[in-house]
Amino acid sequence: MTGSVSITRRLVVTVLVLELISAVALIVAITVHERHVQLKAFDASLVATAESLMGAVQDTEDEGDNVMLDMRGVQVAQDAAFRVEDERGRLLGSAGEPPRFEMPSSEAPTFREVDVGSRRYRFLVLQALRIVDPGKPNGGIRHRITLVYGIPDGHVWHEVFEAVRFFAMATAILLGITAAVMAWLVRKGLSPVYELAREAELINPSDWHFKAPISAKKTAELRPLAIALEVALARLQRSFEQQKRFTNDAAHELKTDVAIVKSSLQLLSMRQRTVEEYIRGLVVSLDDFTRLESTVQKMLTLARLEQPTPDDREKLLESCSLRDVIEDAVHQSKPLAELKAIAVSFDFNAEARVPINSHDALLLCSNILLNALQHSPNGATVRIAMEGTQETARLKVEDQGEGISEEDRAYIFEPFYRGDPSRSRKSGGTGLGLSICKAICEKAGGSIEMVNNPAGGALVTVNLPAEPLEPVSISSASVKVQ
Amino acid sequence: MRVLLIEDEQRLAENMVAALRESGLAVDHAADGEAGSHFAEQGVYDAIVLDLMLPRKSGLRVLQDLRRDKFHTPVLILTAQEGKESVVNLLNAGADDYLGKPFDLGELLARIKALIRRAKGVSTPVLAISDLELDTVQQTVRRRGQFLDLSPTEYRILEYLMHRPRAVVSQQELLEHLYDFDWEHHSNVIEAHISNLRRKLNLAGAEPLIETLRHRGYRLRKDLPAS
Numbered sequence: 001m002t003g004s005v006s007i008t009r010r011l012v013v014t015v016l017v018l019e020l021i022s023a024v025a026l027i028v029a030i031t032v033h034e035r036h037v038q039l040k041a042f043d044a045s046l047v048a049t050a051e052s053l054m055g056a057v058q059d060t061e062d063e064g065d066n067v068m069l070d071m072r073g074v075q076v077a078q079d080a081a082f083r084v085e086d087e088r089g090r091l092l093g094s095a096g097e098p099p100r101f102e103m104p105s106s107e108a109p110t111f112r113e114v115d116v117g118s119r120r121y122r123f124l125v126l127q128a129l130r131i132v133d134p135g136k137p138n139g140g141i142r143h144r145i146t147l148v149y150g151i152p153d154g155h156v157w158h159e160v161f162e163a164v165r166f167f168a169m170a171t172a173i174l175l176g177i178t179a180a181v182m183a184w185l186v187r188k189g190l191s192p193v194y195e196l197a198r199e200a201e202l203i204n205p206s207d208w209h210f211k212a213p214i215s216a217k218k219t220a221e222l223r224p225l226a227i228a229l230e231v232a233l234a235r236l237q238r239s240f241e242q243q244k245r246f247t248n249d250a251a252h253e254l255k256t257d258v259a260i261v262k263s264s265l266q267l268l269s270m271r272q273r274t275v276e277e278y279i280r281g282l283v284v285s286l287d288d289f290t291r292l293e294s295t296v297q298k299m300l301t302l303a304r305l306e307q308p309t310p311d312d313r314e315k316l317l318e319s320c321s322l323r324d325v326i327e328d329a330v331h332q333s334k335p336l337a338e339l340k341a342i343a344v345s346f347d348f349n350a351e352a353r354v355p356i357n358s359h360d361a362l363l364l365c366s367n368i369l370l371n372a373l374q375h376s377p378n379g380a381t382v383r384i385a386m387e388g389t390q391e392t393a394r395l396k397v398e399d400q401g402e403g404i405s406e407e408d409r410a411y412i413f414e415p416f417y418r419g420d421p422s423r424s425r426k427s428g429g430t431g432l433g434l435s436i437c438k439a440i441c442e443k444a445g446g447s448i449e450m451v452n453n454p455a456g457g458a459l460v461t462v463n464l465p466a467e468p469l470e471p472v473s474i475s476s477a478s479v480k481v482q
Numbered sequence: 483m484r485v486l487l488i489e490d491e492q493r494l495a496e497n498m499v500a501a502l503r504e505s506g507l508a509v510d511h512a513a514d515g516e517a518g519s520h521f522a523e524q525g526v527y528d529a530i531v532l533d534l535m536l537p538r539k540s541g542l543r544v545l546q547d548l549r550r551d552k553f554h555t556p557v558l559i560l561t562a563q564e565g566k567e568s569v570v571n572l573l574n575a576g577a578d579d580y581l582g583k584p585f586d587l588g589e590l591l592a593r594i595k596a597l598i599r600r601a602k603g604v605s606t607p608v609l610a611i612s613d614l615e616l617d618t619v620q621q622t623v624r625r626r627g628q629f630l631d632l633s634p635t636e637y638r639i640l641e642y643l644m645h646r647p648r649a650v651v652s653q654q655e656l657l658e659h660l661y662d663f664d665w666e667h668h669s670n671v672i673e674a675h676i677s678n679l680r681r682k683l684n685l686a687g688a689e690p691l692i693e694t695l696r697h698r699g700y701r702l703r704k705d706l707p708a709s
Contacts (some may be wrong), residue, residue, distance in 0.1 A: 259562075261584075
């Protein structure tokens with residue numbers, strides 16, 4: 001695959017490069033050190049041989065006070081070159097062809113490196129005083145002896161090269177072993193990644209179950225990924241199941257409504273009927289059809305509300321006065337309230353603009369209000385209260401109905417959920433009203449909840465973010481619809 | 483014939499009850515699973531139409547309880563659920579037939595009638611005993627090729643008797659199977675209908691078809707001497 005990056009390869013190469021750099025540095029250091037050590041040893045042997053040569057300079061047996069070189073007992077290397085002269089330039093002894101050096105002023109031994117023929121030599125130039133007959137009264141005759149002694153230094157470099165070669169070989173072997181071990185270790189260390197991948201590969205739409213392998217959970221670096229995967233998948237699975245349930249419920253609901261419309265029309269056409277029967281049948285069929293239409297309408301509304309808004313700012317642009325909307329909702333529900341002789345009172349302690357468009361806000365308020373009216377006994381009272389702070393607006397709707405049971409509470413906002421299924425259809429709900437309310441509230445960044453009022457009946461509380469307004473002094477108003 | 487409809491959807495149930503009654507069946511309606519179970523356990527129904535999604539007690543439970551208690555009434559399931567699997571489960575649980583919502587009312591009636599027929603051991607919609615023919619689809623009766631004009635109740639009594647030839651059918655049984663709870667019924671009503679039926683069936687020179695067995699009931703004679 002082009003452009004892919006292998007962690008294994010990258011790690012191994014990094015380690016090998018580092019190891020190689022340190023090996024090179026080590027070899028350089030070893031070369032310097034080895035050369036130094038070898039030269040020191042070389043020089044020491046040069047000095048020792050030169051000293052013994054110097055020691056071999058002795059008094060001659062003749063009358064003059066000359067000196068000579070007695071080579072007996074002196075061992076010089078085969079390829080050594082040396083020359084021993086006295087102060088008058090008389091050659092006492094030599095071997096090879098040592099070059100002539102400018103004599104140093106001091107007596108300290110000096111080293112020189114010179115090519116002789118094709119070989120490189122290292123020479124020691126040594127000056128020493130020889131006194132012939134030191135016991136004589138004149139103190140003897142002094143002779144200044146100059147000695148040049150050298151041997152080829154190829155040996156030194158050979159030793160250094162050998163040492164470097166040994167280290168280089170060792171390094172190469174070490175690099176090879178490291179590469180192999182690293183590759184194996186890294187691959188082994190990464191095996192939880194492969195296991196995690198294998199497990200993740202098994203996920204498909206029909207089987208969302210995912211359990212991260214233990215190896216992945218035991219690996220500190222992988223644990224966050226494994227846990228994140230598990231959590232994300234569990235969430236997806238939940239939402240997938242919710243969608244599936246919704247689809248099933250919606251299908252059931254639609255099929256039932258269609259079945260009603262269809263059976264009404266088929267019943268009508270089963271045999272010849274009177275005009276009155278046909279008219280009545282058509283009216284009933286139209287009612288049935290209206291209910292089907294309203295179910296579809298509500299499903300579409302819910303789908304629209306649950307669609308994420310592409311731009312959050314867009315929805316903030318739309319806002320409406322909660323008070324106006326509540327008044328509209330009360331007005332709209334007037335016929336039902338009158339039918340059931342229910343008094344609707346409202347109490348405004350604040351005014352607020354909420355970030356919902358007026359259509360949705362009206363839907364929210366009238367759904368809550370209709371729900372309260374439907375669950376209230378005839379002649380009861382429904383109380384609406386609105387209060388607010390700078391940031392939030394709160395709407396409370398209380399009814400005097402039978403309240404909600406504890407097991408229903410968790411599901412009351414679920415689509416198509418009905419507290420008591422046997423009653424539902426008769427009261428005309430599709431089971432979507434409260435889901436739509438919840439979707440509207442959540443889209444606006446608010447919340448909705450339903451609890452039982454201690455005094456009896458249900459209490460719906462809606463909390464919405466509000467856009468602050470100038471405080472308006474509105475006296476509490478009470479309207480009674482009879 | 484008397485049918486029990488267990489369906490929680492009020493409007494759908496109203497339509498189905500009306501259609502079933504118009505096709506000559508007596509119908510009782512239960513709006514939830516528990517009431518349905520109680521109705522069904524009386525054992526007076528010739529067929530049961532059962533919705534699956536019911537409040538209080540699911541349709542499947544109603545069916546399982548019925549079969550466990552050895553009620554062999556044919557059951558037709560109404561379902562809005564998708565999937566072959568649930569159909570297989572239903573049939574294995576003792577259902578005799580099923581229909582998916584939204585269904586065709588005509589098909590529902592045909593299937594119910596077919597279920598009733600089969601449960602009574604008849605395989606065609608036209609019942610014939612000697613020279614008497616009863617068409618359960620057209621709801622017509624002919625004797626010796628001649629159409630007889632029967633009232634709905636007379637037709638239903640005859641249909642019931644023809645489904646059980648040679649068996650003695652008591653007045654009580656007729657009452658149970660021909661009338662639903664909405665009807666005011668007394669046994670002397672049956673007597674009156676039977677006597678009318680007898681009169682209409684009696685063509686000149688033909689043998690009487692319906693026998694009366696004192697304190698026991700009525701019987702349709704099957705083997706008439708060839709006239």
